[in-house]
Amino acid sequence: MFERKQLSHKATWAAAVAAIAGLAGFAPAKAQDSVKIGLILPMTGGQASTGKQIENAIKLYMQQKGDTVAGKKIEVIVKDDAAIPDKTKTAAQELIVNDKVNFIAGFGVTPAALAAAPLATQAKIPEVVMAAGTSIITERSPYIVRTSFTLAQSSTIIGDWAVKNGIKKVATLTSDYAPGNDALNFFKQHFTAGGGEVVEEVKVPLQNPDFAPFLQRMKDAKPDAIFVFVPAGQGGNFMKQYAERGLDKAGIKVIGPGDVTDDDLLNNMGDAVLGTVTAHLYSAAHPSQMNKDFVAAYKKAFGNRPGFMAVGGYDGIHLIYEALKKTGGDTDGTKLVEAMKGMKWESPRGPISIDPETRDIVQNIYIRKVEKVDGELYNVEFATFEAVKDLGKTKK
Amino acid sequence: MTAILTNLFDGVAYGMLLFVLACGLAVTLGLMNFVNLAHGAFAMAGGYVCMVLVNRMGWPFFAALPLAFVSSAAIGIVLERTLYRHLYARSHLDQVLFTIGLTFMSVAAVDYVQGSSRVFINLPAALQGQFDLFGVGIGRYRLMIIVICGLLTIALQMVLAKTRFGSRLRAAVDDPRAASGLGINVPQVFAFTFAFGCGLAGLGGALSAEILGLDPYFPLKFMIYFLIVVTVGGSSSITGPFLASLLLGIGDVAGKYYVPKMGPFVIYTMMIVILIWRPNGLFGRTAAR
Numbered sequence: 001m002f003e004r005k006q007l008s009h010k011a012t013w014a015a016a017v018a019a020i021a022g023l024a025g026f027a028p029a030k031a032q033d034s035v036k037i038g039l040i041l042p043m044t045g046g047q048a049s050t051g052k053q054i055e056n057a058i059k060l061y062m063q064q065k066g067d068t069v070a071g072k073k074i075e076v077i078v079k080d081d082a083a084i085p086d087k088t089k090t091a092a093q094e095l096i097v098n099d100k101v102n103f104i105a106g107f108g109v110t111p112a113a114l115a116a117a118p119l120a121t122q123a124k125i126p127e128v129v130m131a132a133g134t135s136i137i138t139e140r141s142p143y144i145v146r147t148s149f150t151l152a153q154s155s156t157i158i159g160d161w162a163v164k165n166g167i168k169k170v171a172t173l174t175s176d177y178a179p180g181n182d183a184l185n186f187f188k189q190h191f192t193a194g195g196g197e198v199v200e201e202v203k204v205p206l207q208n209p210d211f212a213p214f215l216q217r218m219k220d221a222k223p224d225a226i227f228v229f230v231p232a233g234q235g236g237n238f239m240k241q242y243a244e245r246g247l248d249k250a251g252i253k254v255i256g257p258g259d260v261t262d263d264d265l266l267n268n269m270g271d272a273v274l275g276t277v278t279a280h281l282y283s284a285a286h287p288s289q290m291n292k293d294f295v296a297a298y299k300k301a302f303g304n305r306p307g308f309m310a311v312g313g314y315d316g317i318h319l320i321y322e323a324l325k326k327t328g329g330d331t332d333g334t335k336l337v338e339a340m341k342g343m344k345w346e347s348p349r350g351p352i353s354i355d356p357e358t359r360d361i362v363q364n365i366y367i368r369k370v371e372k373v374d375g376e377l378y379n380v381e382f383a384t385f386e387a388v389k390d391l392g393k394t395k396k
Numbered sequence: 397m398t399a400i401l402t403n404l405f406d407g408v409a410y411g412m413l414l415f416v417l418a419c420g421l422a423v424t425l426g427l428m429n430f431v432n433l434a435h436g437a438f439a440m441a442g443g444y445v446c447m448v449l450v451n452r453m454g455w456p457f458f459a460a461l462p463l464a465f466v467s468s469a470a471i472g473i474v475l476e477r478t479l480y481r482h483l484y485a486r487s488h489l490d491q492v493l494f495t496i497g498l499t500f501m502s503v504a505a506v507d508y509v510q511g512s513s514r515v516f517i518n519l520p521a522a523l524q525g526q527f528d529l530f531g532v533g534i535g536r537y538r539l540m541i542i543v544i545c546g547l548l549t550i551a552l553q554m555v556l557a558k559t560r561f562g563s564r565l566r567a568a569v570d571d572p573r574a575a576s577g578l579g580i581n582v583p584q585v586f587a588f589t590f591a592f593g594c595g596l597a598g599l600g601g602a603l604s605a606e607i608l609g610l611d612p613y614f615p616l617k618f619m620i621y622f623l624i625v626v627t628v629g630g631s632s633s634i635t636g637p638f639l640a641s642l643l644l645g646i647g648d649v650a651g652k653y654y655v656p657k658m659g660p661f662v663i664y665t666m667m668i669v670i671l672i673w674r675p676n677g678l679f680g681r682t683a684a685r
Contacts, residue, residue: 044504046613048512205660207617210607212406213652216533220399236514237609244535246526268516 034073035102035324035331037317038095040116041131042083042108046231049264050108050131051080054313056302061317064297069321070329077101083108085115092116096123102331103128103320106313110134110178117141125333126323126340130316131309134178135392138360143333145340145359147319147352148312149281151182151229152392154257157365157385158279159190162225162255170255171200171223173214173238175230180206183229183257186392191227199223206231211241218252219245225253228260235260236269243272253277258379261370264307267377274377276370281363282308282349283379294348308349315347319354353387360390401532403653404646409538411645412545413607415638417600417618418625419552420593422637425626427569428586430480431488434495435597435622436615437502442468442598443610444510447517457520461602468598473591480590481583499615507612514611517602541603548596549638556634565589624663628670630677640678 039058041051055078067074077099079091088107095101096119104120105128107113113132117140120127129137129146138144162170170191174180180203188198200221202214218226226247230238238260242248254260254273258280261273284295284305294314298306306314319340324331326339337359344353352363365388368379421435442464449460479498483491523540526533556562567575568582576582601610608618621644629640644663651662670678 044507044512046512046611048507052512202656204656210410210649212410212607213403213649214656216399216402216406217653217656234514234609236516240516240606244525244537246533265513270516270518 033071034075035069035329036075036077036099037103037105037320038092038099038101039076039078039106040081040088040091040095040104040112041078041106042112043078043080045082045084047083047108050083050309051106053264053307053310054106054108054130054316056298057306057310057313058317060298060301061314061321063301065321069324070327072324072329072331074321081108081112083112085111088112089115089119092119096125101125102333103336105316105320106130107132110137113137113144114140117144120144123333126320126336128316128320130312134182135390138358138390142359143337145319145337145354146361147316147354149308149361149363150390150392151179151257152186152390153363153365153388154279154281155183155186155229156190156391157367157388158227158255158257158277159187159196160194161277161279161367161383162191162227163194163196167196167224167253167255169197169199169223170225170227171202171218171221172198172227173202173204173211173218173230174228175206175234176203177206179231180229182392184227187227187256204230211238212245215241215245215247219247219250222250223252225255228254228256230260235262236265239269239273239276243270248272248275258283258308258368261368261379262307262309263305263379264309266370266379267305269377271372271377273370274372277367278370278379279365279367279385280308280379281365282311283366283368283381285373285378285380286349286366287381288346288348288350290346291348306348311347311349315345315349315352318345318347319343350384351387355389358390362387362389364388398530398532399653402534403649405532405534405542406538407646407649408642409535409541409645410607410649411642412542412549413600413604414621414625414645415641416545416548416596417604418622418641419634419637420595420597421622422626422629422634423589423593426630426633427565428484428589429569430484431491432480432495433492433619434498434502434615435593436617436619437499438468438472438594439597439601439604439618440502440506440610440612440614441471441601442595443517443601443605443614444506444515445598446602447515447605447610450517451515457517457523460517461599464602465595465599468601469591469595472594473587476587476590481587484586499619502615503612510612512612514609515605516610517605519606537606541607544603548599549634552634561585561588621663624667626677628667628677630674630679633679636677636679 043051081087081091092104103126107129108131110132113129120143121141127144131148133149133151135150135152174184254276256278258278261278263284323336323339327335340354342356350364355362365385366381367383368381371380417439424430424432445467446460446464449455523537526535564580564585568585572582625637625641629637647666648663
């Protein structure tokens, strides 16, 4: 009862505001003259740093490139879903039905991206995934295009790299949720196929206060390296306790997909992370001129360095801009997705493209080692696997 | 054998930490009969104060710890005088609603001021790493936690049992009317006790940043653990929560080490079993108020 009252109040208000806005001529542009992007991001909650990075990157891109494409004004509407899929769904519905957006974009975590998938299919509008990294996402709707990464990309590469570089025995420590399991399985497949051995396998709960007992178990298993995947925010805790327990001195290395040494947090982790080898799509220390400019501009605008989430957002908005240019401002969703397929461009992370078959990203995966550059910790790239497709699709 | 001892050591350190974090709650809940779900917010405040002092202003870690205590206690006393005392006589539901609201406000405030990412306190080199004692790996930081928390526990027990203030507090709790009739300033005793509990939480927050991680969601994430400690321990003394903390700390660490698949559930299983066996907690009064 109470709920309904609240809602109808809201509706009345919305109607009133709309009426006033209409009267005052606040909306001079007709619907056709503007393009609306509904950005659904976790701006609060544990994943908030993802949301902030993507929002920042999009702001930066629009400052640099202007907010008009193919004669249309770009409008971005940000909604917070706190990484809760139910809220994502509601937000997507509101954006599509009330705001009549032409794109939905963002999506901090896999369940959020999946929750919006059926809506994108029904509304026939592109869903640009800028963060979530499970392989299945792009299979859930023909309108999903991804500019972030998949965990299969980095996990298989680090598996291949490890066997070739003298790492024979590995203990794994991964967070117990879909991306963690993806990372673990793809790593294991490639690592054991190459002749490596997984001596210990531990899945830690997602809400994990203390790594100590798990790390002790790792230490007692005496592997050559630990393969780690924990959500970006927990990387720092993990690395600190890894050093506290003296695993670094016991000669046990840390390898994994690059989430554990996310640029966003890396510099605060202390010297214990030095020498950690990860495979990932982006490092703020990527040596291209484009990236140097991007990092400088981002630092100037927001005071910290961009991480891989920021790059996902930056490329996502670029993809939207380019698709609109290609259709000449036509906002038909099917045409836009067609335009995005096969698109190639130079990103701060290096050359990337959209796979025309899977609509997933194809990108270089770099092997990096944490080193000190000018007194700050960076992932320094030292090997490149070029144009890596997502290897994790279930439909081959 | 050494693995068992290392785990025992880690478990004791973890338990001690839980105790310092939660014993303030045991005091407010058990002695003052007030449900303070915002307890974690005071812990978080202490943690952030310590972080700002050490990382941004270059204070030594050991100088910042007492200040974490003092600042949380100060915030505690201000809130007690302005807000909490109006709720002492209200129902538990009102208290829960009020303090959970306060928790959410603290989360949003810290998120706004300090950002949502996890922060770390720069530790002196002397506290980093592990040393070997007869083959048992002893973490320096965890050893420090055990020493600090052990001393605190002894001091607390002495204050409560032996000093005049302790007996006033126990009198004020047992029968506030008779106590004030005897000339004890009951509101003052409560305010002081409340502030002290908050201060302890602040200290715990500062100490736990390294082990549990410190971010704006700290009060929500660890609320469950505090409540478990208090319910399992019973809230009539501080010995109960102390033993409960140790039991849970050791149980949690051992569970995660020996049966990693079941690890996260061990702490809850223990709680359920203990509460079935003794519904009022290990040391609860059977004739509750």
